C-alpha cells in the first residue's frame with residue numbers, strides 16, 4: 553500500500569481506496585456554517601468544559617512524516633461540556649498548516665481557512681484502558697481544535713518552532729530539556745466553541761472523535777509558521793498543506809456554546 557500523504561498521488565482524494573470510511577457518515581474536518589450551528593445550553597450548562605493539564609518537564613518532539621507531534625507523558629485531563637462526566641486523557645498534540653498564510657487549517661468557518669490548526673488529542677480514560685483501546689470507539693476520543701493566525705509569537709510554542717530545524721527529516725525525534733504547559737497553547741477564551749461528532753482527519757480516519765473547535769484563534773509569528781513549513785515529510789518534500797479539506801456534514805448538527 554502506497555503510504556498516504558498530501559500529494560496528488562497519495563492525498564485526501566485517494567484515501568478512500570485503502571480507507572473506505574473516508575466516505576463515512578461522520579468524517580472530519582467539516583466547514584462550520586456559523587448560522588446553522590445550534591446554541592445548546594446543555595452543552596455549556598451542566599458542567600463547563602475544563603482542562604487540568606500537568607506541565608511536561610521535558611518536551612518529546614517527533615516528525616512523524618505528516619506532522620510535527622509532541623508526545624505527552626504527564627497526566628492531563630479534559631472533561632465537561634459535550635464530554636459530560638467522562639475524563640479524557642491528553643495523549644499528544646500536533647498541527648496542520650499551509651504553504652502560505654491563506655490556507656492550512658482543517659476545519660473552516662463559513663469557508664474561511666486559517667493558516668494552521670493545532671490539535672490536542674485525548675482518549676476516554678473513564679471507559680477505556682488505553683489510547684489503542686479507545687481509538688476506534690464512537691466515544692473514544694476528544695480533540696481540541698485551535699485555529700492559528702499570523703500575529704505575535706506564541707511563547708509556549710517556541711520550544712516547538714525553535715526546534716523544527718533539528719527535526720527536518722521524517723522519523724526524527726528529540727527531547728528538549730524544558731517545560732511545556734499545554735494549557736498555555738489554548739486561546740484565552742475556552743468557553744466559546746463549536747462541537748460535533750467526527751473522525752480522525754488522517755488515516756485510519758476512525759469515526760471516534762468528539763470535536764471541540766474554539767472560536768477564538770491563537771496568534772503565532774510569521775517565523776513560527778515558517779519553521780513549520782521548513783519541515784520535511786516522508787516523501788522528502790517540504791511538509792506543508794498537510795490538511796484534509798472539509799468532508800460532507802451529512803446527517804450531523806454542529807452545536808455551539810455561545811450566542
Ligand SMILES: CN(C)c1nnc([C@H](N)S(N)(=O)=O)s1
Pocket residue numbers: 643644646671673695751752753754755756
Ligand atoms: C493515533 N493518533 C494520536 C492520531 N491519529 N490520527 C490523528 C490525526 N492527525 S487527527 N488530525 O488528530 O485526527 S492523531
Ligand SMILES: [Zn+2]
Pocket residue numbers: 646647648671753
Ligand atoms: Zn490533526
